[in-house]
Amino acid sequence: MHALVDGTPVETVPIDDRGLQYGHGMFETCRVINERIPLWQFHAARLSATAARLHIPLDVAAVDAEARALAGKHSDAVLKILVTAGQGRRGYRSDAVTPRRIVSVFSAPVETVDRNIGATVRLCQMRLAVQPMLAGLKHLNRLEQVLARAEWNDASVAEGLMCDVDGRLVEGTMTNLFLVRDGRIVTPDLSRCGVAGVMRRVLLELRPGIDTPIEMRDVTLEELDEADECFLTNAVIGIWPVARILDRDSARLRPGRIARSIMNALEARFGFPRSQ
Amino acid sequence: MHALVDGTPVETVPIDDRGLQYGHGMFETCRVINERIPLWQFHAARLSATAARLHIPLDVAAVDAEARALAGKHSDAVLKILVTAGQGRRGYRSDAVTPRRIVSVFSAPVETVDRNIGATVRLCQMRLAVQPMLAGLKHLNRLEQVLARAEWNDASVAEGLMCDVDGRLVEGTMTNLFLVRDGRIVTPDLSRCGVAGVMRRVLLELRPGIDTPIEMRDVTLEELDEADECFLTNAVIGIWPVARILDRDSARLRPGRIARSIMNALEARFGFPRSQ
Numbered sequence: 250m251h252a253l254v255d256g257t258p259v260e261t262v263p264i265d266d267r268g269l270q271y272g273h274g275m276f277e278t279c280r281v282i283n284e285r286i287p288l289w290q291f292h293a294a295r296l297s298a299t300a301a302r303l304h305i306p307l308d309v310a311a312v313d314a315e316a317r318a319l320a321g322k323h324s325d326a327v328l329k330i331l332v333t334a335g336q337g338r339r340g341y342r343s344d345a346v347t348p349r350r351i352v353s354v355f356s357a358p359v360e361t362v363d364r365n366i367g368a369t370v371r372l373c374q375m376r377l378a379v380q381p382m383l384a385g386l387k388h389l390n391r392l393e394q395v396l397a398r399a400e401w402n403d404a405s406v407a408e409g410l411m412c413d414v415d416g417r418l419v420e421g422t423m424t425n426l427f428l429v430r431d432g433r434i435v436t437p438d439l440s441r442c443g444v445a446g447v448m449r450r451v452l453l454e455l456r457p458g459i460d461t462p463i464e465m466r467d468v469t470l471e472e473l474d475e476a477d478e479c480f481l482t483n484a485v486i487g488i489w490p491v492a493r494i495l496d497r498d499s500a501r502l503r504p505g506r507i508a509r510s511i512m513n514a515l516e517a518r519f520g521f522p523r524s525q
Numbered sequence: 526m527h528a529l530v531d532g533t534p535v536e537t538v539p540i541d542d543r544g545l546q547y548g549h550g551m552f553e554t555c556r557v558i559n560e561r562i563p564l565w566q567f568h569a570a571r572l573s574a575t576a577a578r579l580h581i582p583l584d585v586a587a588v589d590a591e592a593r594a595l596a597g598k599h600s601d602a603v604l605k606i607l608v609t610a611g612q613g614r615r616g617y618r619s620d621a622v623t624p625r626r627i628v629s630v631f632s633a634p635v636e637t638v639d640r641n642i643g644a645t646v647r648l649c650q651m652r653l654a655v656q657p658m659l660a661g662l663k664h665l666n667r668l669e670q671v672l673a674r675a676e677w678n679d680a681s682v683a684e685g686l687m688c689d690v691d692g693r694l695v696e697g698t699m700t701n702l703f704l705v706r707d708g709r710i711v712t713p714d715l716s717r718c719g720v721a722g723v724m725r726r727v728l729l730e731l732r733p734g735i736d737t738p739i740e741m742r743d744v745t746l747e748e749l750d751e752a753d754e755c756f757l758t759n760a761v762i763g764i765w766p767v768a769r770i771l772d773r774d775s776a777r778l779r780p781g782r783i784a785r786s787i788m789n790a791l792e793a794r795f796g797f798p799r800s801q
Contacts, residue, residue, distance in 0.1 A: 262545065269538065270665070276546075392579070
């Protein structure tokens with residue numbers, strides 16, 4: 250790991266940082282490919298939007314410069330940007346916020362899923378709370394994901410799917426979810442909970458390799474069982490086709506035409522690796 | 526502020542701390558009175574219980590020693606204990622957790638409420654999400670409280686009350702709530718959301734100055750309007766009787782016999798200051 254905190258190469262923050270004290274902040278995790286962050290515009294847009302929602306007056310130009318500086322040294326890596334509401338007095342009240350920017354770079358992830366075979370995933374017991382006022386944001390309050398990820402230790406299980414407290418299927422612990430049935434693509438609506446991922450937005454807006462409409466709506470567990478394809482997205486891994494869901498009877502499921510088409514397009518357009 | 530991090534007098538933590546990255550941790554805020562923490566046993570019990578729920582193998586004896594060391598220098602102060610899941614790799618998964626203990630001491634709070642007159646409070650727009658798997662815990666995911674507290678800037682408003690997403694009245698941003706009607710005391714059930722405060726537990730279990738049963742159940746906003754007394758509790762302030770709720774017609778409300786009786790008992794038994 251190599252990091253800049255407010256542009257300075259240090260690797261600590263003061264204990265009174267409001268990110269540590271209350272999770273008052275947000276983050277982005279970006280793939281670096283050939284010294285660039287191909288999806289940077291989407292990450293920057295989400296940072297700005299989230300900062301506004303959390304009352305953090307973020308200098309996106311400074312983040313941009315720091316992200317470029319670190320990314321520029323790597324052919325394949327992961328860049329994490331974490332922004333907090335900075336130093337604060339004790340107590341929930343924040344005034345005169347001076348944000349703190351923490352930009353760090355990590356090795357590219359070890360590929361754990363062979364995309365030709367597809368991922369094995371599971372369903373988590375942990376549910377996502379319904380909280381429309383924070384829905385979609387990649388904020389620092391991530392205990393639900395931490396506890397969901399702690400439910401399994403089997404390295405052959407790549408991801409855990411999460412429902413909300415009302416039983417709707419929402420997302421993976423670190424990925425967004427797409428289903429295909431009879432050639433139609435569906436992804437869960439995230440207006441009540443969930444993280445509106447950058448790769449999800451890329452699929453919805455840029456439609457790489459996609460030639461059918463994508464429905465955004467509530468999704469049930471039963472739809473998962475009846476899907477022809479299921480795939481998971483995030484801005485670091487790109488796409489994981491799902492081959493198997495533990496303890497569910499998803500007989501029709503296999504890595505399919507639509508996931509392959511998107512992977513090919515993400516590779517051609519942005520250089521996202523499509524297999525091990 | 527003076528602080529110990531894992532027993533060492535430093536005031537920074539590494540940026541890869543899971544408390545900062547994901548809010549994977551918890552905290553306690555304790556009143557120090559005459560070089561001691563009178564409610565220590567309750568704080569320590571909650572720390573242990575929360576650590577277990579968050580898969581953090583906490584050494585409570587070490588926290589105890591550090592808390593005593595810092596408290597022992599102060600006649601009136603606030604001690605904050607923050608425990609995180611410590612250093613982690615990137616990603617939600619945590620294994621082989623080595624917790625990090627951050628113990629810091631602050632000046633006693635400036636009294637903002639004259640307990641003879643009572644506090645003015647308001648209702649927050651921000652709602653609490655229903656999340657039974659985290660309910661009651663004083664974990665580090667506190668964005669709901671941060672955003673609720675950001676709703677007002679008027680120093681004459683001491684606290685904001687919060688409902689859950691289903692409209693039940695639950696707590697204040699930093700306090701628990703009690704209502705009195707016709708001599709009966711009620712406090713909201715916290716099995717779906719909310720922080721089970723130490724002072725709330727003191728009232729429920731030690732019953733200082735209390736000679737009637739306390740009901741713990743769901744509470745409606747209408748009950749707030751019809752209350753004879755309303756008071757707020759936390760482990761630093763003790764009790765604030767509520768005199769007025771902005772924009773609500775709570776005609777009967779006044780600082781009353783029961784709140785006064787509890788304040789007197791908390792002062793006699795633990796030394797909690799009862800007025801300015």
